[in-house]
Amino acid sequence: MEGVFPEPLRQAIKALAFLPGLGEKSATRLALYLVRRPERAEELAAALRALSRIKLCRECGNFTEAELCGLCASPDRDRSVICVVEDPAALSAIESAGVFHGRYHVLHGVLSPRDGLGPEELRIPELLERVRKDNVQEVLIGLSPTAAGEATAAYIVELLNDLPVRVTRLACGLALGMEVRYADHLTLKRALLSREVLK
Amino acid sequence: MEGVFPEPLRQAIKALAFLPGLGEKSATRLALYLVRRPERAEELAAALRALSRIKLCRECGNFTEAELCGLCASPDRDRSVICVVEDPAALSAIESAGVFHGRYHVLHGVLSPRDGLGPEELRIPELLERVRKDNVQEVLIGLSPTAAGEATAAYIVELLNDLPVRVTRLACGLALGMEVRYADHLTLKRALLSREVLK
Numbered sequence A, B: 001m002e003g004v005f006p007e008p009l010r011q012a013i014k015a016l017a018f019l020p021g022l023g024e025k026s027a028t029r030l031a032l033y034l035v036r037r038p039e040r041a042e043e044l045a046a047a048l049r050a051l052s053r054i055k056l057c058r059e060c061g062n063f064t065e066a067e068l069c070g071l072c073a074s075p076d077r078d079r080s081v082i083c084v085v086e087d088p089a090a091l092s093a094i095e096s097a098g099v100f101h102g103r104y105h106v107l108h109g110v111l112s113p114r115d116g117l118g119p120e121e122l123r124i125p126e127l128l129e130r131v132r133k134d135n136v137q138e139v140l141i142g143l144s145p146t147a148a149g150e151a152t153a154a155y156i157v158e159l160l161n162d163l164p165v166r167v168t169r170l171a172c173g174l175a176l177g178m179e180v181r182y183a184d185h186l187t188l189k190r191a192l193l194s195r196e197v198l199k
Helices: A007-017 A024-036 A038-053 A088-097 A124-133 A147-160 A185-193 B007-017 B024-035 B038-053 B088-097 B124-133 B147-160 B185-193
Strands: A081-085 A103-106 A138-141 A166-169 B081-085 B103-106 B138-141 B166-169
Touching (some): A007 A024, A038 B038, A088 B024, A103 A124, A124 A147, A138 A147, A147 A166, B024 B038, B088 B103, B124 B147, B138 B147, B147 B166
Parallel strands (some): A081 A103, A138 A166
């Protein structure tokens, strides 16, 4: 590309190409779009700068601008249930299902000794502290049914064993709309073992 | 998403979702990535702001920071050949083929009366002017073989008819590596009619 595009355009392509899932081609396409629309580029630049205002909710660890996130500050949320999630994206996904009305606890990761992610980094002591002091009745494990998610869930469940709290987890099985013939055998195994009784 | 993510994060998602090819999901993924990496967000914001420094080369219309783009300013480029391209992305693609050593003329679009894109908007008068004053020997039409590209090419060829200049265009046919059985019939028709004589 040397010589073809001016320096600011090359820099923008480079900065965009660092984003996950974007390669040089997509980055070039986006940069060429933005160079023609300075007002969009400016708007995006301002929005990116404002991201530095975001911190973690001191209660649940969700992203927030204030001390408490909107969910923890809301009087409408059931304080007796805490849903443990891996990150704010998982929180958002569960929230958009529209059936959970409790509060969350965001780990910002799953246990991974290799990456230096132990219980402290995942704010697991803070979870136990919340369960104790807030008179929590139920901890709903909302972690993904992956190896790392299961290991993290097992670790948390063991710690909660000593506390007078109900512990539940998201159901696993076939995704809605999924055809049985295309389901992988682990999912099918889980769906069979956790089969629901209809009658 | 109301209440789940703080305002700066929602604004960043919104600004990212305006980019072509990005939906709300990808925008959310990118914003969540950037909120964890303030230095990347800052770098990208600065790069986007710097895009405002880009203008059009007064000779060929390519993006540039200076009066002339790197290609027009270079003494190594053959001034007797001009390749007409739709936009800087097409210029970059042709340039990366590494076999064209002349200069370019960037239309920034193709003829489209509906979008208000006539000959003046596409800098076609400037092309004729360059051909006349620079003693250009060949105009290579580097437009896409699409309906709009063909129409624009035909228009330009007609204008060039009166000038003592050779006019060529990019060859059309099967893309390299493409299997004949999967080629569409228009491409095949073109490949048959423009067949090369080997012996």
